[in-house]
Amino acid sequence: MKAIKRILYTVAEILFVLGSVKLGIYAKEMDREAFFENSDENRFPQTIVHYVVTDFLQMPLPDGKKEKKVLVMGYDGFREDGLWNILDDPFSSVCMVSKEGGLYHTYAGGDEKWRQETTTSPGWASILTGQWSNFTAVESSDDVKNDMAKTFLMDASQKGISSAFICSWKEHFSVTYKNDIAFVKQNNLPLQFFLEEGDNKTYACLLQLVEKNPGQIKKDEEDPDVIFFTLEMTDLAGHQSGYGNQNPFYRDACIIADACGRNIIQKVMDRETYEQEEWLIIITTDHGGIGNTHGGQTDEERNTWMAVNRKIKIDS
Template sequence: MMNRILPCLVALAPAVWADPGPGDANDFHGKRVLIIGIDGLRSDALKAAKAPVIQGLAKAGSVTWTAVAGGAEEGPTHQPTISGPGWTSILTGTCIDKHGVSGNSMKPGIYQVEKAPHFARRLKETVPTACVASFTSWNWIEDYLIAAQPDAVDHHEKGIGKAYPERDADVKAKALDYLAKANPDVIFVHFDQVDGAGHSTGFSTENPKYMTAITTVDGLVGEIMASVKKRPQYAKESWMVILTTDHGGKGTSHGGQSPEERTIPMIVAGRSVPKLGVSKETPGQFVVPATTFQYLGVPVKAEWGWEPGTFGLQKPVIVSSAKGQPKS
């Protein structure tokens, strides 16, 4: 675990603990982003599950049930619907042609960190005092992706436990503790037990164990949301939530290009986010960083090589050219 959160933490004085957080005095005028990643979450299963918290987010903002994992079906961005490339795309804004990740190997040199760094590094290039935190149940994200650039993310921890639910509960507890003490501009929280249930018993709406795992994670998401709303400065903060996944699943596996594996949900919601309802858009999972930056008002630079697009926000993202001139 890397802990570099002095810019993010409130002071330790008792008076400050009673009123933590700068409210709207952060670098983004109170705007903050919570990114929730739920591993192996099929769109049809989320719609059918008992998941009132997540479904409530979908109703309150924008949702597409037809977002895409796996890049383009043909061409240089085509990649397996596997967790390694999926989460790397979500956290870097790029696909396999830039990040290089085709599976879950942790062999040094596969992940092209200089071509496709974590979005936190790009955020800090523009706003050096920005604070980003990460809590992940799937250890690969912490031990490989973040380990390749440990200074990019201010505070990052992985879940501890032998079983998927144990690690998810640990991630939830660590995220709750952090939200009570610190002031992240962006926080990523990842849960893994839905994928675990899919692998062990099947990715299907007809599988009670898979559906129960979704309900369980919905409860964890509810606790995270409640923690955000309990922040003493919440009234002055403006949180946006992005929720998505790395892939779907078929049978007890994934990695291919079937609709069951490629079709994923994406939700964007928040008090300052347009309530656009159900969208027929098909954004790639890689739009998460650009959507985050658009909300925070941070230009995306063309030389970063991010895949185009955002989701859930009406204005198009502004991309800076290599010479620094903005273009629409």
């Protein structure tokens, strides 16, 4: 009798544990999907970032606003499930931005018609130009971008809008955008390229570029209207010790990148002229990762995301 009771008790306990595990998983999955505006099956290509920026710059200024400002924040190699580390914090950079607009599932690596590596140079080139590598010609970090594939930064600078590209990934400067850099110099365009020594320097540069303290007067180049930057810490952690939340170093990198982003957004919101400015803020990533690498076509590498402070039409 005692033995039967014990068996029944053990069975009940196992069922209870299994039940809560199952409930826990489902509940979490539902909560996580609730953060996104589009479904996992209806992801946007990462090229959408270019079009969101371009549309914003073409729109008339709303009443009461004097200037448009764009900030595109890149967290390199920030896998989509890395978001689980920050989405429960309403003051995370991603939540602060998406609460005004939305968080969207996106994808890297090309589509059915054209595949490209889920790597840094092709990814950011697609985000900046709105094209896959069949047009950008950036199939790896060895390729110079096709001049015809214009970044939204180049586009803005040719219209006289002060713009800036800031990061510590050297290949952007020595290879991918070297023609853009030469063109900007030749034509004296207001597009600055800042090659920084690491994320600390990128972060410091950003804080300086976006801050506007009471009474502070800044020249156009000190206060660019279109800014793009990347932080590399998530990608570095992934390469060093593994992409994904099983790796505490990767999780920490997600949290720190997000905290840097949050401080930058706070600086924006603290600007003396913030109320008169119309800001578009986007946070996104270039690719995910699996094991200690990326480049392939697995979901872990292809699934990316975009937080934006404006609603995007789902059917567009």
